[in-house]
Amino acid sequence: MSYYEMLGLKKEPFATGPDPAFFYRSSSHNAALQRLEIMLRLKRGLGLILGDVGIGKTTMSRALVQAFANDHDYIFHIILDPSYKSEFQFLSSLVKMFGIKPNSRSTLDYREEIERYLFKKGVDENKTVVLLIDEGQKLSASFLEILRIFLNYETNEYKLLQLIIVSQMELLPRIKKIKNFYDRIGLKYIINPLDEKETKEMIFFRLKTAGAEDPKKLFTDGAVNFIFGCSQGYPRKTSMLCHDALEFLVMNGKAIADESVVREVAARTVI
Structure with missing residues (x-):
């Protein structure tokens, strides 16, 4: 029996994986999601979502993809880590991801194949192609230039590629120096940490999602306040x-986490 079952839960409530079911929509996360959806609906082209490590960017991205799951006019492609060794490898990965079967293998041929793909999907089939890149701070200047070129593909009314870059803050000063890329950003949003009230709501939301009948029976207000601190x-x-x-509760036969429990756990936890 797992520890969460011993506490009356059906699932692991605090897994660190990006499960959209456990995504708590803080005011900042919700604003980012709403603005991204508007950007995609209007086909504005380039959206940049920034935030510190551990702020919930990846989970928010998965929630965005899930929100469009039943809308078959949108085709999502996701790059989890853009740490490619060369322009050729980057383009090759995109060609494979888009399901393109190229006639030849060169960077120029790959670019032309991707251009044809975007026009076919966006104009002939009236689909919206979305490329979501996580860990955007790892994008090199040459990869940003490739993406800038793709953003030039457009009709008189809209961009053929909708590009969302999710990144740590360190990308911002870099792209500010690339004016012809920075000027193309249709949406730029920074996700902020939760406040104390939202932190409490997040904890209880995740416990309820995991099957807790009364989350207050697992964490006292004092414990929650200390966690926020x-x-x-x-x-x-x-x-x-x-x-x-x-x-700690399971290992020590306790029923509720109060402030003393959280203090003891925090004292030996590196976060």
């Missing part, structure tokens, strides 16, 4: 502390 509203840090606190 430690995590400063960063979802990943919050989840790690909550997971360790629940694990």
